[in-house]
Amino acid sequence: MKNQERSVEFESIRVIVEYNPFHNGHLYHLKKAKELIKPDYTVAVMSGNFVQRGEPAIIDKFSRAEIALNIGIDIVFELPFLYSIQDANGFAFGSIGLLDRTNVVTDIVFGSESADIQTLDIIAETLYKQPEDYQLLLKKYLKKGYSFPNARKYALIEYFEKNEILSKDQILIIEKSNDILGLEYLKALKYYKSNIIPHTIKRQGADYNDENYKGNFSSATAIRKLWKEKKYELIKDSVPSKTFEIIKREEKLGKAPIFIEDFEIPLLSFLRTLERDDLKELYGINEGLEQRIIEAAKQSTSIDEFYHLVKAKRFTYTRIKRTLLSIFFKINNELILEANTYGPQYLRVLGFNEKGKKLLSVMREKIQYPVITTPSNYISIIKNIERDLENKRKDWQVNKKLYFKMINYDFKSTNVYSMFYKNKEFSKGELDKKNKVIYERDYNEKNIVNYIYIYIYIYIFFF
DSSP, X not given: OOOOOOOOSSOEEEEEEOOTTOOHHHHHHHHHHHHHHOOSEEEEEEEOSEETTTEEOSSOHHHHHHHHHHHTOSEEEEEOHHHHXXXXXXXXHHHHHHHHTTSOOOEEEEEESSOOHHHHHHHHXXXXXXXXXXXXXXXXXXXXXXXXXXXXXXXXXXHHHHTTSSOHHHHGGGGSHHHHHHHHHHHHHHHTTOOOXXXXXXXXXXXXXXXXXXXXXXXXXXXXXXXXXXXXHHHHHHSOHHXXXXXXXXXXXXXXXXXXXXXHHHHHHXXXXXXXXXXXXXXXXXXXXXXXXXXXXXXXXXXXXXXXXXXXXXXXXXXXXXXXXXXXXXXXXXXXXXXXXXXXXXXXXXXXXXXXXXXXXXXXXXXXXXXXXOGGGHHHHHHHHHHHHHTTSOOOOXXXXXXXXXXXXXXXXXXXHHTTOSSXXXXXXXXXXXXXXXXXXXXXXXXXXXXXXXXXXXXXXXX
């Protein structure tokens, strides 16, 4: 891939993360990314309280942002809920769109199993341009009953071998989770015609979905399992000290851990109230999936049993999980299409440090979308934008209707998520409109400010 010519005042990299939770593999990736680019600033886009695998995050987004700031991120932006629960394509589209709209990010560094950016870019170019021959092959494999990821893989193999561009072995790199996401990041960069330059670092340690403890480089999946089993000493070996400290703190406060099983009764009960027609226009529902969901809900008494009954050749577990969230939150295809046409309509800041504060001030001069640090002001923000447009002070690009839809889903998702805190005092009210952005004065020192916030919460709720 050729580097694009650019003129910038500084280098800033960005990473797309979930940090569910932040572990040693993430720390390795961050350190290597900084060594590669030597950036002036490091920015992260992070999923909120629900993540791309179709589950609630094990600890809330503010706690995960706090960890990131202490580990070396300068600004943490929240990926809007409407993107964080989509498949790899939608997740990448929202993430890349958000960072491209900062107008300050110069490079993206993502981890992948292959670390083969050239091959990934060739495949991404085909997926972006969608040549007719490839589309016909994709339809052929979908008609055979393959899931979309497998149908795409077989279509790409046949297309590239026929045109003598890539071999089968080269194309098979897209079977791994991080390579798949990397492919979508590259495709999204092409869609936005972005000047952000992509780089990749070879993923170290356990596979993304590996549930087995692998010592210092255990996967997030394995760490979540260890937390469920309360094997704290093993967790301690797998994560940075700050992660472990916050894990223990949040658990003591009664705010963590949260697992998909905590949603089991509400989800299954809700599904049993639905008819087939209630599901047809919702995101992720096609190919008869609605009937399988309705029937499985009637038969299942646990979420795992439900997944097993719905699972089929063309319906992966992660797809089923994401579809469940779209049903629960009533997210229809029209809304997802709108979100994936116009992209993110704001940049919600979860936290920043002193360096990040400086970068935010630069961004505000360049950006055409609002930077939100106080979500309770979301209505007045739009009013100010309307005044700017009327007086021709600034050329904002915000789609007002989509802005409100998008941010209200962020609020809704936090309202639902907080209901599953063990300590119900933290479940009260609209936390997204009350919680303040995290301001780390120095991520290399112990952050007293956040502990003061905790004590204030405890004082308010218990005295």
